[in-house]
Amino acid sequence: EKAGVAIRTSVPVARIIVEKGRAVGVVLDNGEELRARTIVSAINPATTFLDLVGPRAIDTGFTRKVKNIRMKGDAAKLHLALDRPPQFTGADAADHQGRLVIAPSPDHVERAFNPSKYGEFSPEPVMEVTLPSLADASLAPGGACVLSAVVQYAPYQLKEGWDAGKPKFLEAIMAQLEAYAPGIGKIVRHTELLTPADIEKRYRMPGGHWHHGELQADQMLISRPVPGWSGYDTPLDGLFLASAGSHPGGGVSGAPGLNAARRIIAMKG
Numbered sequence: 374e375k376a377g378v379a380i381r382t383s384v385p386v387a388r389i390i391v392e393k394g395r396a397v398g399v400v401l402d403n404g405e406e407l408r409a410r411t412i413v414s415a416i417n418p419a420t421t422f423l424d425l426v427g428p429r430a431i432d433t434g435f436t437r438k439v440k441n442i443r444m445k446g447d448a449a450k451l452h453l454a455l456d457r458p459p460q461f462t463g464a465d466a467a468d469h470q471g472r473l474v475i476a477p478s479p480d481h482v483e484r485a486f487n488p489s490k491y492g493e494f495s496p497e498p499v500m501e502v503t504l505p506s507l508a509d510a511s512l513a514p515g516g517a518c519v520l521s522a523v524v525q526y527a528p529y530q531l532k533e534g535w536d537a538g539k540p541k542f543l544e545a546i547m548a549q550l551e552a553y554a555p556g557i558g559k560i561v562r563h564t565e566l567l568t569p570a571d572i573e574k575r576y577r578m579p580g581g582h583w584h585h586g587e588l589q590a591d592q593m594l595i596s597r598p599v600p601g602w603s604g605y606d607t608p609l610d611g612l613f614l615a616s617a618g619s620h621p622g623g624g625v626s627g628a629p630g631l632n633a634a635r636r637i638i639a640m641k642g
C-alpha cells in the first residue's frame with residue numbers, strides 16, 4: 374500500500390477484456406470491471422488464453438501452441454495433523470527439521486514412476502517430507518505436529534478414477550510412511566491428500582501440474598510458455614505473463630515475476 378498498490382484477495386478474474394487487439398482490463402467473478410494499461414497474468418498460461426481471453430481474440434497458430442503445452446501433473450500433496458512429532462528411523466533431531474526424502478535408490482524412483490505411465494499410482498511412492506511445526510510451533514500448538522509431503526507419482530488421470538483410487542493411494546502412502554516412521558499411523562488426527570485433480574480444482578491449474586506445464590527440454594527456455602513467446606509479452610498488446618508457466622518455470626523462486634516486471638519496464642522505455 375505504501376507503494377500505492379491495492380492488493381485484493383478472493384476476487385477471481387473471470388475474463389480479460391480485449392478491445393481492438395489490446396488487453397484493456399479484467400472482469401471479476403462478481404461482475405466488477407477494472408480497466409488498466411497493463412495486465413499481468415500470473416496464472417497458468419492455458420487458463421489465461423483459453424479461458425480468460427478466449428480463442429476468438431487470438432490467432433489460431435498461437436491458440437494451437439497453447440493447447441499443446443503438456444501440463445498433466447503427477448505429484449500429490451499430503452498433509453497430516455499429528456498428536457506429536459513422528460520419529461523417522463535413523464534420522465536425528467536436525468534431520469527432522471530438514472527435508473526427509475523417501476527414495477531408497479534411483480531404481481526405486483524409476484519403479485515408482487512406471488505405473489503412472491499407465492494411469493496407476495505408485496504402490497511404494499517416493500516422498501519428500503517436512504515437519505513445518507518443528508520450525509514454527511504456532512502451526513500445531515500443544516506439542517502436536519503438522520507433516521507436509523510431496524508424494525510421487527500420482528497421475529492426473531488415474532485409470533480407475535480418483536474417487537475410487539484416492540483411499541487406496543492414501544493407504545499405500547501411509548504404509549510407506551509407517552515403514553520409515555513406525556507408529557505414525559496411530560498418531561494421525563487429521564489427513565488431507567490432494568491429487569493433481571484436486572490441485573487443478575482448488576488452484577484453477579489445468580492438469581494440476583505443479584509448474585503450470587512440464588519442465589521438459591521442448592517446454593523450457595525460449596520455448597516457455599510456447600515457442601516464439603518467451604519474453605513475457607503476448608500476442609495481445611498490454612497483456613503479459615508472469616507465472617511458473619513462463620521461463621524459468623516453477624518453484625517458489627519468484628523469477629518469472631521478476632523477469633516479467635523487468636520486461637514490462639523495459640518495453641515501456
Ligand SMILES: Cc1cc2nc3c(=O)[nH]c(=O)nc-3n(C[C@H](O)[C@H](O)[C@H](O)COP(=O)(O)OP(=O)(O)OC[C@H]3O[C@@H](n4cnc5c(N)ncnc54)[C@H](O)[C@@H]3O)c2cc1C
Pocket residue numbers: 384385386387415416417420448449450523572575576577578582583584585615616617618622623624625626
Ligand atoms: C504438490 C506440490 C509441491 C510443490 N513443492 C515445491 C517445493 O518443494 N519447492 C518449490 O520450490 N516449489 C514447489 N512446488 C511448485 C511451486 O509451488 C509452484 O511452481 C509455484 O507455486 C508457482 O507459483 P506461481 O505464483 O507461478 O503460481 P501459483 O502458486 O499457482 O499461483 C497462482 C495463483 O493464482 C490464483 N488464480 C488462478 N486463477 C485465478 C483467477 N482466474 N483469478 C484470480 N486468481 C487466480 C490461484 O488460485 C493461485 O493462488 C510444488 C507444487 C505442488 C503442487
